[in-house]
Amino acid sequence: MAAYAPARYIDLHALQPIPASLLNRGEDDDPKTMLLGGAVRAMVSSQAWKRAMRMMMEEDLDEHAARTRMLPLRVADALRADGWPEELAAFTGAQIARSASREGLKTEEDQGGITSALLYLPRSILTELVELCQEHRSDLEEARAEAAAAADRPAPKGRNQKTPTVPAVLPTRTVAALIKRRTATINLFGRMLAEIPDAHVDGAVQVAHAFTVHQSDAQPDYFTAVEDWGDPHGAGSAHLQTAFFTTGVLYRYATVNLTELTRNTGDHDQALRLLTLFAETFIESLPQAKKTSTAPHTLPHLVHYAVRDRRPVSYAAAFEQPVRHAPGGGHTLPAVAALSRHAAAINRLLGERRRIAHGYASFQETPVDDLGTLHPSYEDLTEALTQAAALPSPAPAVV
Numbered sequence: 001m002a003a004y005a006p007a008r009y010i011d012l013h014a015l016q017p018i019p020a021s022l023l024n025r026g027e028d029d030d031p032k033t034m035l036l037g038g039a040v041r042a043m044v045s046s047q048a049w050k051r052a053m054r055m056m057m058e059e060d061l062d063e064h065a066a067r068t069r070m071l072p073l074r075v076a077d078a079l080r081a082d083g084w085p086e087e088l089a090a091f092t093g094a095q096i097a098r099s100a101s102r103e104g105l106k107t108e109e110d111q112g113g114i115t116s117a118l119l120y121l122p123r124s125i126l127t128e129l130v131e132l133c134q135e136h137r138s139d140l141e142e143a144r145a146e147a148a149a150a151a152d153r154p155a156p157k158g159r160n161q162k163t164p165t166v167p168a169v170l171p172t173r174t175v176a177a178l179i180k181r182r183t184a185t186i187n188l189f190g191r192m193l194a195e196i197p198d199a200h201v202d203g204a205v206q207v208a209h210a211f212t213v214h215q216s217d218a219q220p221d222y223f224t225a226v227e228d229w230g231d232p233h234g235a236g237s238a239h240l241q242t243a244f245f246t247t248g249v250l251y252r253y254a255t256v257n258l259t260e261l262t263r264n265t266g267d268h269d270q271a272l273r274l275l276t277l278f279a280e281t282f283i284e285s286l287p288q289a290k291k292t293s294t295a296p297h298t299l300p301h302l303v304h305y306a307v308r309d310r311r312p313v314s315y316a317a318a319f320e321q322p323v324r325h326a327p328g329g330g331h332t333l334p335a336v337a338a339l340s341r342h343a344a345a346i347n348r349l350l351g352e353r354r355r356i357a358h359g360y361a362s363f364q365e366t367p368v369d370d371l372g373t374l375h376p377s378y379e380d381l382t383e384a385l386t387q388a389a390a391l392p393s394p395a396p397a398v399v
Helices: 046-061 073-083 087-096 125-135 137-152 172-180 184-189 258-263 268-284 332-350 376-391
Strands: 009-023 034-037 040-045 065-068 121-122 205-207 208-213 220-227 239-257 302-309 355-362
Touching: 009 258, 009 268, 009 332, 009 376, 040 087, 046 125, 046 184, 046 205, 046 268, 073 087, 073 125, 087 125, 087 137, 121 184, 125 137, 125 172, 125 258, 137 268, 184 258, 184 268, 220 258, 239 258, 239 302, 239 332, 258 268, 268 302, 268 376, 332 355
Parallel strands: none
Antiparallel strands: 009 239, 009 302, 034 040, 040 208, 065 121, 205 239, 208 239, 220 239, 302 355
16 A cells, blocks of 8 residues: 655745735725725735736746637637638637537527636647648538528427527547646646536645735825827816725735646656746736836745645734834834744644745845745745755654
């Protein structure tokens, strides 16, 4: 019997000061907030930051994925661009969804035939699907003609006219295999697609909502835009509005399940390379909303990692009580102190048996207690956490 090996997690924590910004907006177009410990905090949703990380990683890897419901429409567009007749291109685009499984993917006909579920797939499959359609053009033309003829036949007396069911024309195994294909970011973040067997991918990354460690209310910013071609004798502006922004020190947290990532990739070395890239991207990424008018391009003041077995551990509870600013101003140093105190409590309560390694890097020149090894740079930190993540788990205690 194989020895039991607990799951290996790499926790990443960051404290990041953010100046006036609007990184993530809610449905009312105002900054997102959350209530924690009786205080309103500025918040950046995990979805917003995951997208920023995904875009950056895909750029680095030159391997792009797409979240889309538009696959049938985009295939049809590509076929039209290749000179296919309008009706045949539309029919063939619909065949992508119809041929993806035995029953076909559910679509929204009142929205042009987009898929009901959001697909997450490599962008490169669009070209391959178009090539597949080209190979089966004669079959598609015949099926299109049969479907048109069936639609024109009058319904038997006493029966309601129903849209005839169109059979799958394209090879289902091939279409499904293309849609099930993965990229590195799909292996990292996972994919939910119940309509195609084996298309589901359990995510190896968990990302928490980022929030300010202190109270941070939205602040108004009244602004105007000058009319450059206005009446030289007149006064006034072409546009005026009040926008809202937030400021503060964010606590950010994410964890990587290296065991799951290795399972998704099928290659432990590749999983370690993706872990390194994810850690670098976690540190450097920033949602890009409102960037041209706020440019809030800071880096984290401090990044801390812990390599653990069995389960991850967030330090969000360190900031359930809002941090008070320092006597001379600023929340960053008090936030570091609160993180250090909480880490000390975690270390005391959990012990070290399941913590393989921990460390940190920071703008701060003075050492920070209870966060492990001090690394001189974020590059050194990512290398160290990857090396620690590859270490074997300690042998279980003999009872």
